Amino acid sequence: MSFETRLFINGEYVESSSGEYLTIRNPTDDTLVSDKIHAASEVDVDNAVAAAKAAFPKWRDTAGHKRAAIMLKFADLLEKNVDMLASLESRAMGQPISLAKRMILGPAALWRYYAGYAGKVSGESFPPDEDGTYKIVQYEPLGVCAGISAWNGTHVLSAWKIAPAMATGNTFILKSSEKSPLGVAAYGNLLNEAGFPPGVVNIIAGGGKVGALLAYHMQIAKIAFTGSAAAGRKVMEAAAKSNLKHVSLELGGKSPALIFDDADLENAVEHSSTSFLRNSGQICFAASRVLVQEGIAPKFIEAIKTAFEKAADKMGDPSLETTAFGPLADQAQFERVMGFLNDGKAAGLQYLTGGARKGDKGTFVLPTVILNPDVKAKVYTDEIFGPVISIKTFKDEAEAIELANNTTYGLGASLYTADVARALRVASKLEAGTVGINSAFATSPQTPFGGHKQSGIGRESGPEGLKEYLQPKTIHINMNVGKK
Structure with a gap:
């Protein structure tokens, strides 16, 4: 060609x-x-x-x-x-x-x-x-x-x-x-x-x-x-x-996803896995800090582990129509993402899935879930721009908002709940230019982005x-x- x-x-x-x-x-x-x-x-x-x-x-x-x-x-x-x-x-x-x-x-x-x-x-x-x-x-x-x-x-x-x-x-x-x-x-x-x-x-x-x-x-x-x-x-x-x-x-962004205990669990998992991993996590407003209410945390963590493992099976040659997830953009981006993951492992962070390269060639990084990193850890504070999420739990709405806003960034956010009043109340308090409710944020020609x-x-x-x-x-x- x-x-x-x-x-x-x-x-x-x-x-x-x-x-x-x-x-x-x-x-x-x-x-x-x-x-x-x-x-x-x-x-x-x-x-x-x-x-x-x-x-x-x-x-x-x-x-x-x-x-x-x-x-x-x-x-x-x-x-x-x-x-x-x-x-x-x-x-x-x-x-x-x-x-x-x-x-x-x-x-x-x-x-x-x-x-x-x-x-x-x-x-x-x-x-x-x-x-x-x-x-x-x-x-x-x-x-x-x-x-x-x-x-x-x-x-x-x-x-x-x-x-x-x-x-x-x-x-x-x-x-x-x-x-x-x-x-x-x-x-x-x-x-x-x-x-x-x-x-x-x-x-x-x-x-x-x-x-x-x-x-x-x-x-x-x-x-x-x-x-x-x-x-x-x-x-x-x-x-x-x-x-x-x-x-x-x-x-840049380091966007949060807030998942409350009344959320549709299957929907929240779908948008925190498949939607997040679109473009191999190389999306500036992708919600890479996943905050889950304590009551549903065990079920969510097990479900997201399964979803990320299945996603790894759909990673491959991007020229094929059947491929869902491709490699990172180039060798420099691959080394940047692996640097974050290797540093996290050296610091003793718990990796639920991934944390490694897929295959012996190309710039493929396995979809990765990190559990409970310290709020000062680089994988939690810095934009990784790869297929990596971190999961932390919260007790109530106030703590969720505090954790969500504890970042120098403010590009995007998403939240999952069946309570419409809470959805609108929390959305108004999130320090972000874009908010998705019960879905990952998606851009539209009619609405501003920033x-x-x-x-x-x-x-x-x-x-x-x-x-x-x-x-x-x-x-x-x-x-x-x-x-x-």
Whole structure:
């Protein structure tokens, strides 16, 4: 299968001016996928910015229904090419092909959702009253925007960034993750086929230094970043030290799942195992801290042990439709997760399942359950980003909330109970930007996604995601001029 490896700038595929390349290996068996993925240089970044800046005035002034038609065509093309795009994602970072397809069809729906907003961003007006000033507030695009995507959900994260920017008349530069650049590299042909004018959307690849070039760039008006909290801080620092560009950050999580003694046990186990293990636990808002009320803890622990052992049997070659769970994204991610597990074992933590590598090749980590770690243990406090949960028990609602909120993160949470009043009461007290009740949290085009505390600032998806690419302008008109 051939695939695109070049940069997409100003409507054309171009080679990196530096001659630098990224290497991608298949995490299933460590075979070489490509060592010729073009990595952008500073010149390439400047060229992409210049193209986006030149394209901005015309795209901003393009009628909303015309922008919408192009966006809708792009959504159609995502669906038409879902098999090709999913295969590229699977080869690059081990995402099971069945999941990869869903994570492309979801973004197609998001592109359609935001296409509906094109040309419909309204302002406000206020009467003169006694001050004689007629007041207008209008909302305008920011200009050249940039996005830095994480590797665990490339197409979803790209859509969250590019689609609202397109609907509001901005132009865009997307940097893919160095772990998963193949899928979005294929966007260039689809963007052209959809009818996007040259320079409106540009796609580049590269490592952290390319992201830094975008974050520091003086001609970029806004940057949206998804990734680790440490890298997010660097993006914010770069924005502050350059032109004070707008910044939105979707960072890490260490989300809790609260399971009360009246919960549907089978449902709670399903969402704490199969739903959690989706993408091999490499989901930022996955509930990795499972808090169970004492009365049902023995039954839950036995059931989750069985569920995780069964999940291990469904782990395998991600290119097969029958595979539910694949490897971790690459060797570096594998070593990071195994480092947590090995350190935990050395510290005497109790592992109910897993805690080891599956097989003798690839980056597979067995689904792992850790029982009752200390609240200061790294496996409990730090984001592992792998198929690992820890289980602790609680006595009552107050203790559950205290344990849930005892983290520097605040991205997601879920809770399980048959008591609707308790569900809403507890949800309101959880320090998290997203909450799922009686299910693992799932994103929706209609609702915003983002976190509290050190899980980030700003929101993506929903109407709030649209606002991230707009700035208000206030106009006051003196209505007394010319009065006799």
